[in-house]
Each structure stands twice: as structure tokens, then as C-alpha cells.
Amino acid sequence: AQRVTQPEKLLSVFKGAPVELKCNYSYSGSPELFWYVQYSRQRLQLLLRHISRESIKGFTADLNKGETSFHLKKPFAQEEDSAMYYCALTPFGAGSYQLTFGKGTKLSVIP
Amino acid sequence: GAGVSQSPRYKVAKRGQDVALRCDPISGHVSLFWYQQALGQGPEFLTYFQNEAQLDKSGLPSDRFFAERPEGSVSTLKIQRTQQEDSAVYLCASSLGPISGELFFGEGSRLTVL
Numbered sequence: 702a703q704r705v706t707q708p709e710k711l712l713s714v715f716k717g718a719p720v721e722l723k724c725n726y727s728y729s730g731s732p733e734l735f736w737y738v739q740y741s742r743q744r745l746q747l748l749l750r751h752i753s754r755e756s757i758k759g760f761t762a763d764l765n766k767g768e769t770s771f772h773l774k775k776p777f778a779q780e781e782d783s784a785m786y787y788c789a790l791t792p793f794g795a796g797s798y799q800l801t802f803g804k805g806t807k808l809s810v811i812p
Numbered sequence: 813g814a815g816v817s818q819s820p821r822y823k824v825a826k827r828g829q830d831v832a833l834r835c836d837p838i839s840g841h842v843s844l845f846w847y848q849q850a851l852g853q854g855p856e857f858l859t860y861f862q863n864e865a866q867l868d869k870s871g872l873p874s875d876r877f878f879a880e881r882p883e884g885s886v887s888t889l890k891i892q893r894t895q896q897e898d899s900a901v902y903l904c905a906s907s908l909g910p911i912s913g914e915l916f917f918g919e920g921s922r923l924t925v926l
Contacts, residue, residue, distance in 0.1 A: 705854075707854075710852075744815070744816075744917045744918060744919050744920070745855070745903065745905075745917040746916075746917065747914045747915070750914070787854050787855070789854075798843065798845075798860055798867075798868070799857050799860065799868065800845075800855075800857065800915065801857070802847075802854035802855045802856070803854050804852070804853050804854045805853075805854050
């Protein structure tokens with residue numbers, strides 16, 4: 702069974718400050734990891750996935766298998782980054798389909 | 813439509829009533845998922861369809877929950893004899909292929925059971 706832990710329910714940072722949203726996972730096999738975001742009054746949407754190794758809206762996330770972590774980072778927070786962020790995991794490979802989500806972290810960027 | 817559409821957006825039911833929640837996935841998407849999101853929690857998997865086949869229903873919390881996708885497009889999640897603990901947002905998501913990853917979510921149906 703897989704598990705995703707997001708230790709912070711709420712994270713408040715000032716505009717321009719660095720942001721790090723923590724995500725730890727538990728899974729015995731090889732995982733595929735994602736960050737989903739939900740802006741106010743909008744639907745849940747994919748922000749980034751670790752296999753893409755890309756930066757979206759200035760956010761990056763590196764999979765650290767040794768620490769079983771997939772923290773989301775941004776060097777300079779913007780007000781429009783305020784949202785709920787969910788880390789999610791699926792077993793990697795053909796036939797995998799079930800996404801397991803963490804409980805989410807609410808990011809509040811203070812102007 | 814441009815995205816996944818769910819209806820109703822809000823539903824209030826008296827305890828013991830049956831409810832039906834509808835999901836219109838993005839046209840051509842093979843995979844369809846239902847998730848339940850309780851207040852303050854992340855989405856929790858309920859069930860998965862690949863076309864019309866329900867391949868996994870392991871997340872359905874009880875036999876009062878039933879989902880179908882008879883023609884491989886629109887899906888309905890039915891909850892019989894609703895209980896207060898069923899109060900949650902029910903999210904539908906679809907994806908293009910059989911392997912998930914980028915799920916496209918609907919806005920959800922918020923169910924409140926009194």
C-alpha cells in the first residue's frame with residue numbers, strides 16, 4: 702500500500718520569499734509522483750510530475766528516493782501562488798492508475 | 813465541452829435518501845475515476861473505469877455506493893440510503909489513456925446529508 706504525507710496543513714510566506722511544500726511518501730516499489738494544485742474557485746489540476754523534470758510557474762520538485770520525498774519548491778513566491786497543493790503518488794509502470802493523494806497544504810502568500 | 817462536467821454541483825439530502833451524481837468526462841477519454849474528498853482531506857479513490865468496464869471498485873466505502881458507465885462515456889455514482897458520513901465532495905476525473913497521471917478533474921458535487 703502507498704501513502705503520501707504532507708506535514709503542513711498551512712504554510713504562510715511573504716511575497717518574494719522562497720517556498721518549500723513538503724511531501725513524503727511510503728511505497729515499496731517505484732513510484733511516480735505528482736503535484737496537483739487547486740486555486741480558489743477552480744478545479745484541481747496537475748501542476749507537475751516528476752518524470753517530466755520541468756519547471757511550471759517557477760515551481761520545481763525533485764524526487765529523492767533516499768529520503769522518500771518530493772518537495773515542491775519555488776525561489777520567489779507570488780501572490781497568485783496562493784492555493785491548495787496536493788502531492789500524489791501512483792505505482793510506476795503499465796497498468797498503474799490509482800492516484801493516492803496527501804491531505805494537502807494550503808499556501809498563503811502575504812503581499 | 814471543454815472539460816469534465818459534473819452535476820449537480822450541490823446536493824442536500826435527508827438521511828436515508830438515495831442520490832445520483834453524474835459525470836460527463838472529456839470526449840474520447842478512456843479512463844474515468846471517482847474520488848471522495850471529505851472536509852480537510854485529500855481526494856480518496858473510490859472507483860475506476862476503463863471505457864465501460866469497472867476495473868477497480870476497491871475504494872467504495874460500502875455496498876450502498878454503486879457506480880456505472882454503461883456506454884463508456886457518462887458515469888453515474890449512486891449512493892443509497894445516505895448517511896451523514898457520506899457528506900463530502902465527490903470528484904470525477906478522466907484521462908486520455910488507460911494509465912493515469914494527468915487526471916482532468918471536474919468541479920465536484922458537494923453532497924450534504926442532514
